[in-house]
Amino acid sequence: MLEIKGLAVKLEEEDKQILKGVDLTVDAGSVHAIMGPNGSGKSTLSYVLAGRGGYAVTEGSATLGGVDLLDMDVEARAAAGLFLAFQYPVEIPGVSNMVFLRTAVNAQRKSRGEPEMSAGDFLKAIRARAKELQIDADMLKRPVNVGFSGGEKKRNEILQMAMLEPKMCILDETDSGLDVDAMKLVSDGVNALRDAGRGFLVITHYQRLLDHIRPDVVHIMADGRIVKSGGPELALDVEQNGYADILAEVA
Amino acid sequence: MAAPQAKPDAMELRLAALEMPGGAPWALAARRDALARLRQTGLPGKRDEYWRYTDPSSLTQASAPRAAIFKPEDEVPLFRDIDRLKVVFVDGVFSAEKSDDLAMAGIEIECLSGALSRDIHWARELYGQREAAGQDPVARPLAALNTAFASDGIVIRAVAKAAKPVALIYLHRDETSDAILHHLVRVEPGAELTVLEVGPAAARINKCMEVDVAEGGAFHHVRAQGRDHERRAVTHVFARVGAEALYKSFTTTANGVMTRNEHVIDIVGDHATAHVAGCALGDGATGAFHHDDTVFITHDAVGCESRQVFKKVLRNGAEGVFQGKILVKVGAQKTDGYQISQSLLLDDDSSFQAKPELEIYADDVICSHGSTTGAIDETALFYLRSRGVPTEVATDLLVLAFLAEAIEEIADAALREDIAARLEEWLARRRQG
Numbered sequence: 001m002l003e004i005k006g007l008a009v010k011l012e013e014e015d016k017q018i019l020k021g022v023d024l025t026v027d028a029g030s031v032h033a034i035m036g037p038n039g040s041g042k043s044t045l046s047y048v049l050a051g052r053g054g055y056a057v058t059e060g061s062a063t064l065g066g067v068d069l070l071d072m073d074v075e076a077r078a079a080a081g082l083f084l085a086f087q088y089p090v091e092i093p094g095v096s097n098m099v100f101l102r103t104a105v106n107a108q109r110k111s112r113g114e115p116e117m118s119a120g121d122f123l124k125a126i127r128a129r130a131k132e133l134q135i136d137a138d139m140l141k142r143p144v145n146v147g148f149s150g151g152e153k154k155r156n157e158i159l160q161m162a163m164l165e166p167k168m169c170i171l172d173e174t175d176s177g178l179d180v181d182a183m184k185l186v187s188d189g190v191n192a193l194r195d196a197g198r199g200f201l202v203i204t205h206y207q208r209l210l211d212h213i214r215p216d217v218v219h220i221m222a223d224g225r226i227v228k229s230g231g232p233e234l235a236l237d238v239e240q241n242g243y244a245d246i247l248a249e250v251a
Numbered sequence: 252m253a254a255p256q257a258k259p260d261a262m263e264l265r266l267a268a269l270e271m272p273g274g275a276p277w278a279l280a281a282r283r284d285a286l287a288r289l290r291q292t293g294l295p296g297k298r299d300e301y302w303r304y305t306d307p308s309s310l311t312q313a314s315a316p317r318a319a320i321f322k323p324e325d326e327v328p329l330f331r332d333i334d335r336l337k338v339v340f341v342d343g344v345f346s347a348e349k350s351d352d353l354a355m356a357g358i359e360i361e362c363l364s365g366a367l368s369r370d371i372h373w374a375r376e377l378y379g380q381r382e383a384a385g386q387d388p389v390a391r392p393l394a395a396l397n398t399a400f401a402s403d404g405i406v407i408r409a410v411a412k413a414a415k416p417v418a419l420i421y422l423h424r425d426e427t428s429d430a431i432l433h434h435l436v437r438v439e440p441g442a443e444l445t446v447l448e449v450g451p452a453a454a455r456i457n458k459c460m461e462v463d464v465a466e467g468g469a470f471h472h473v474r475a476q477g478r479d480h481e482r483r484a485v486t487h488v489f490a491r492v493g494a495e496a497l498y499k500s501f502t503t504t505a506n507g508v509m510t511r512n513e514h515v516i517d518i519v520g521d522h523a524t525a526h527v528a529g530c531a532l533g534d535g536a537t538g539a540f541h542h543d544d545t546v547f548i549t550h551d552a553v554g555c556e557s558r559q560v561f562k563k564v565l566r567n568g569a570e571g572v573f574q575g576k577i578l579v580k581v582g583a584q585k586t587d588g589y590q591i592s593q594s595l596l597l598d599d600d601s602s603f604q605a606k607p608e609l610e611i612y613a614d615d616v617i618c619s620h621g622s623t624t625g626a627i628d629e630t631a632l633f634y635l636r637s638r639g640v641p642t643e644v645a646t647d648l649l650v651l652a653f654l655a656e657a658i659e660e661i662a663d664a665a666l667r668e669d670i671a672a673r674l675e676e677w678l679a680r681r682r683q684g
Contacts, residue, residue, distance in 0.1 A: 050637050051633075051636075051637070052633055052637075053629070053633070073636070073642070074633060074636035074637055074642075075636045075637075075639050075640060075641050075642065075645075077637075078636070078637055078638055078639035079639050083637075083638075084637055086634070086637075089634070090630050090631055090633075090634035092631045092634065092635070092649070092652065093652060094649075094651070094652025094653065094655040094656075095635075095648050095649070095651075095652045099648070100635065100638070100640075100648070101638075103640050103644060103648065104635070104638035104639050104640050105639075107639050107640050107641055107644060108639035111639070111641075143652075144634075160638060164638065164639065
């Protein structure tokens, strides 16, 4: 599904190397988690894959279903099936959540040559999914993320994911700022989307989220590289002993 | 030896091209007074402080510069689905044939020439009077010129709630037409009226509207200036707003090589509300664009609210200007004045100049003003694109979001949607092209 080979990235503005050769393959149907200390490059990896400006790829490749991601526009990556749940979802005053999502869903369908979703079908689908995530009708009408609490913003990200039905979902610290109940709700939303045809890459600082979203593979990232990979037990190890031992071991 | 010929000045050249229409003695007196005001101030020139950001020469020159007629193709006319009384002007001349019968429940309506030819008429207390009052403290010579020489217009008196909006439809058929229109509106106590305006009117239009909203009356004004790229317009609205009355005016402008819209509002009765708003969209790639909103609101009563909300979207060298003033007179306590002027510059070639002013002589008031110039928010754009919304569509969504606060000023939902749809279409056309 997602194949990253030797990906090296620096900041465009300053000569600072952030990623120093990342190798990672996420197969369809599997959930991978990336953990790692602050500044290890986890969020940068998610932004580079989604196509955010400000980064320069100096080496390596990233493909989705065999197609070169790095060469595509941001919107084309989304249409190809990539979805990034933001660590800090953006507030957009003046654009209603509903209009935004409908525009996004239909734009993706159009670019894939599929028929647009009718207003009625869209409404039915979004209502059903919003209900599962306990998002009320008022939140759908309000401007995108404006005045939403931290938990509401994250639930809104998962709602978008559910409506867009991407092939590859990247969750960038979706657990940050969530209380226990909200984390459960968000995790349930993610788990409901787990599917043999869909891959997940979950970026997190804490094992806690991985109790809810059970990963198949856990990677530890440090200083712009993936330094260790293993099963779910690796996350428990981090939780109990911190990163120091692992980093010392691979140094 | 022949004496050197004096260079005829711009004023004489302009006046030579004009003819003062006839009418009742009071109307002629009002016109002559206006001409005297004009002679006293002279025409605006580039050096006038009030015209610092807008070159008035094409508005003051003797004849109208040519303006090609805009062809709307298969586009649905604005306000078409709104039940309305149609009043049609072709190149500034009233067309009885194209208009509905001038009769409607709740209002008295007739042509300016009719009203100005009779000896007893309520219009006598309005024609040129608001305009004259609006010459102080800032001269508005083109409005005085209008009063002196206006050749047509509509005169409306609302005595109750008007059955439906009056729509003034301005058709442009002659590439060199030069029109001067003057409208009068009086809203009697407790009455309610909506006036819609749509179209370019002429190659060059000088339009003046004097509005008097009496105690407890409500006046709604929604206008869309024509999309003819080369058309020129100078408009003045002079309004007096009485106690507990409501005055709301919204203007949308897309295209037009030169537009100067002045709004002069005097709030004279306690607990009155006056809102004036506008959206201007200009794209230099399809023709030069210069748009100037100049507003002067005077609070001379207690507990009144005024709002000025002006938004401009400019690209490819389009120019925007905003001059807005709130004057709070002595004793106008509990005034709530708000003014915002913002521009969204879609490239580095476009420009926006803003001159916000507050002058306050009362100590218990809330007045705020703000002006911003900015580009599309890159973070918001990335977020929308990351969900698969193409860049151009995402940009339009953000542009419409930027305009929303001004559009919200239109009270009627159907009119609001009509205007929003028109702005969306304008953006979408540029996307395809």
